[in-house]
Structure formats: structure tokens, C-alpha cells
């Protein structure tokens with residue numbers, strides 16, 4: 001692993017086309033303070049720019065993803081401060097960077113992903129969960145509510161009934177329930193989490209990058225667009241892939257029974 005940048009609250013490494021961001025505030029269960037969210041944003045931006053990186057992973061390691069916003073930092077803020085700073089978008093570089101990244105971002109989650117932690121993994125493109133993973137929006141138990149997508153992305157991911165249940169009761173979902181309702185794509189034993197996420201990311205990074213971008217854009221289109229608009233967008237993107245040399249290479253490689261050597265990675 002090559003450590004690319006020095007941060008205080010996260011670790012960032014690049015290996016074999018994969019950029020990995022590891023949240024690193026173990027004493028407070030990776031609670032998201034302003035420094036951490038700012039650093040995540042800077043790291044995502046840096047990996048997005050790094051030519052050799054084709055896919056990004058955000059993880060908290062094999063114990064905990066993040067137990068939410070840092071309550072100690074948040075507790076003395078008042079409405080005026082939150083409103084004027086547009087909190088939590090005061091750290092907008094974090095949420096904006098994740099939202100706007102064209103490279104796929106995989107969240108690899110073990111242990112708690114609560115509050116802002118759950119919101120961060122839902123902002124990623126998909127979630128791989130360890131069997132120890134637990135998801136929740138417990139803000140209501142501390143007298144507040146989700147503020148970085150919890151009522152919105154969770155509802156889009158799992159439907160209104162379960163989102164209401166989770167946000168109003170503050171209860172947690174285990175990995176099995178999260179997989180069952182479509183919040184996570186798969187569950188792996190905790191000891192296999194890092195390896196599974198890495199191999200998945202490496203596979204994505206080995207594909208043709210312009211096509212990866214078009215697929216991500218097309219799937220995201222389905223979240224907001226009508227089916228009619230989404231299908232038209234997809235069809236146009238599909239046709240566009242035929243303009244890439246990599247498309248010819250992929251199809252010729254199949255016909256010639258060899259592995260494709262994509263040029264644009």
C-alpha cells in the first residue's frame with residue numbers, strides 16, 4: 001500500500017487502482033467531527049483526481065464504521081450557527097465530493113453505521129456489509145433528526161414504511177435485515193470484509209473507465225428520473241459506448257476468446 005496523503009482523522013491508501021479511505025478515530029467509534037468530514041471530502045477529491053485510481057472504498061475498518069456525528073462537538077451549537085453554516089454542509093466538501101464523484105465509491109461496513117455514519121454509507125454507490133454491521137438513524141434518541149440524507153436516501157433505498165420505522169423509533173437494523181430490504185448488496189464474514197471490498201473495487205477499476213462512468217450516471221438517473229426519461233438516457237449512453245475503443249476491444253476479445261486489454265483505465 002502506498003499512503004498518499006497525510007491526514008489526522010483518516011488513512012488514505014492507493015493500491016492496484018483502488019483508493020481506500022479508512023476513518024480513524026477509534027477512541028470515539030469514528031464519530032464524524034468536522035475535521036473528519038472535511039478530510040473525507042479532501043480525500044475523495046484527491047482520489048477522484050488521481051489518474052491511477054479507478055474505484056474508491058470508504059471503510060471504518062473491521063470494528064466500527066462510525067457511530068454518527070460527534071455529539072460532543074455538536075451539543076453546544078445553536079440554531080443560528082447551524083443555519084448560517086448550513087450544517088452539516090459546513091463540511092459540504094465531504095457530502096459534495098461523495099455526491100459528485102464519477103468514480104464508484106463502495107462503503108465497506110463492519111459494526112455500527114449510525115446517524116451521520118449511516119448517511120455517509122448511503123451516499124456511497126453501494127454497501128458491502130460485514131455480518132457484524134448495524135445500521136440506524138438514532139438521532140431521535142438524542143432529541144434531533146437525520147440531517148445529511150437519512151430521511152431521504154434511506155426512504156429511497158428501503159421504502160417509506162421501514163424508513164419511518166427506523167427514523168422514528170431509532171432502532172438498529174442488523175446486516176441480515178439490511179440485505180433483505182436492499183440497503184446492502186451482500187454480507188460477508190467480518191474477517192473477509194476488507195478483502196471482498198478490495199477485490200470488488202479492483203475488478204471495477206480494471207474495466208473501461210469511461211464505460212464505468214456512464215453506468216454509474218445511468219443507474220443514478222433511475223433514482224430521480226421517470227422510467228421513460230431514464231430509459232432514453234440509458235439508450236443514448238449505451239449507443240455512446242460504441243464510440244470507445246474499449247468497446248471494440250471488449251467485443252473483439254470475446255470473439256477471439258482472449259481477455260480484453262482496456263486502454264482507458
Ligand code: CO8
Pocket residue numbers: 027028029031032037067068069070071072088112114115116117119138139141142145146147148
Ligand atoms: N459522538 C461522540 N462520541 C461518541 C459517539 C458519538 N456519536 N458515539 C460513541 N462515542 C464515544 C463514547 O462517548 C465513548 O467514549 P468514552 O470511552 O470516552 O466514554 C466511546 O465512543 C465508546 O462508546 P460507548 O462506550 O457508548 O460504546 P457502547 O458499545 O456502549 O455503545 C453506541 C455504542 C450504541 C454506538 C453508543 O456509543 C451510542 O449510542 N452512540 C451515539 C449514537 C448516536 O446517537 N449517533 C447519532 C449522532 S447524531 C447524528 O449523527 C446527526 C447526523 C447529522 C448530520 C451528520 C453530520 C456529520
